[in-house]
Amino acid sequence: MKARMAGYFRRLGTRFALLAAVPAIVGFVSSWSAGMGFLLFILAIPAAALILFTYALISLIRGVQLGRQVETPREKILAIAAAPFGLACTLALAWPSLAAGSFGGSLSRLIVNKSQYEAIIRKAQSHQKPDWFAEDEGVTYSVDVGPPVRVAFNPAGMLDNWSGIIYDPTGDVMLAKGFDSKSGRFFGPDRITKLFKGDLVRCRRLWGSYYDCSFT
Numbered sequence: 655m656k657a658r659m660a661g662y663f664r665r666l667g668t669r670f671a672l673l674a675a676v677p678a679i680v681g682f683v684s685s686w687s688a689g690m691g692f693l694l695f696i697l698a699i700p701a702a703a704l705i706l707f708t709y710a711l712i713s714l715i716r717g718v719q720l721g722r723q724v725e726t727p728r729e730k731i732l733a734i735a736a737a738p739f740g741l742a743c744t745l746a747l748a749w750p751s752l753a754a755g756s757f758g759g760s761l762s763r764l765i766v767n768k769s770q771y772e773a774i775i776r777k778a779q780s781h782q783k784p785d786w787f788a789e790d791e792g793v794t795y796s797v798d799v800g801p802p803v804r805v806a807f808n809p810a811g812m813l814d815n816w817s818g819i820i821y822d823p824t825g826d827v828m829l830a831k832g833f834d835s836k837s838g839r840f841f842g843p844d845r846i847t848k849l850f851k852g853d854l855v856r857c858r859r860l861w862g863s864y865y866d867c868s869f870t
Contacts, residue, residue, distance in 0.1 A: 670741070760860055814869070821863055855868045
């Protein structure tokens with residue numbers, strides 16, 4: 655019976671972990687392709703949620719059945735509570751998993767394209783009036799003339815909501831701390847939130863002077 659219990663817990667842990675990884679995959683893909691990420695978000699996330707709740711219900715039934723066969727109260731509680739606990743942990747990890755996947759995707763994109771990004775930055779800094787939106791060998795970018803010159807690489811999103819990898823030599827984009835719904839204002843100063851002709855919501859540092867930023 656102990657071996658059966660161990661096998662039940664091992665299967666639960668493995669399958670709940672796989673389902674918890676779905677948001678991370680969606681976030682990673684979205685960092686490379688906003689269109690593909692959006693498609694995955696509207697298809698994969700609902701499908702994963704349906705599978706998650708169905709599997710949790712089936713596992714709860716099996717846990718109750720297993721609980722009737724064990725001897726000690728402790729084993730009964732563990733068998734019955736395992737599926738609800740796994741469901742709760744998977745749901746609690748959904749948003750952190752999505753954020754971690756997005757961060758990992760942006761960081762990997764920066765690593766792959768860093769030399770090209772640096773060439774674009776040098777070109778933007780050398781022009782008195784650099785192009786607002788341009789493309790360089792497959793890398794799209796926008797320039798905020800500042801000073802200092804800042805560059806948003808691969809800006810993509812839906813309507814006014816977009817994100818991109820931002821080069822900011824000052825690091826001041828980290829002053830963007832979200833939106834205050836009570837006052838109707840952004841927490842960051844206007845000189846930062848109004849960069850790139852948008853509303854900068856928040857940024858995460860990736861590496862050096864590069865940041866993963868979201869606009870609305």
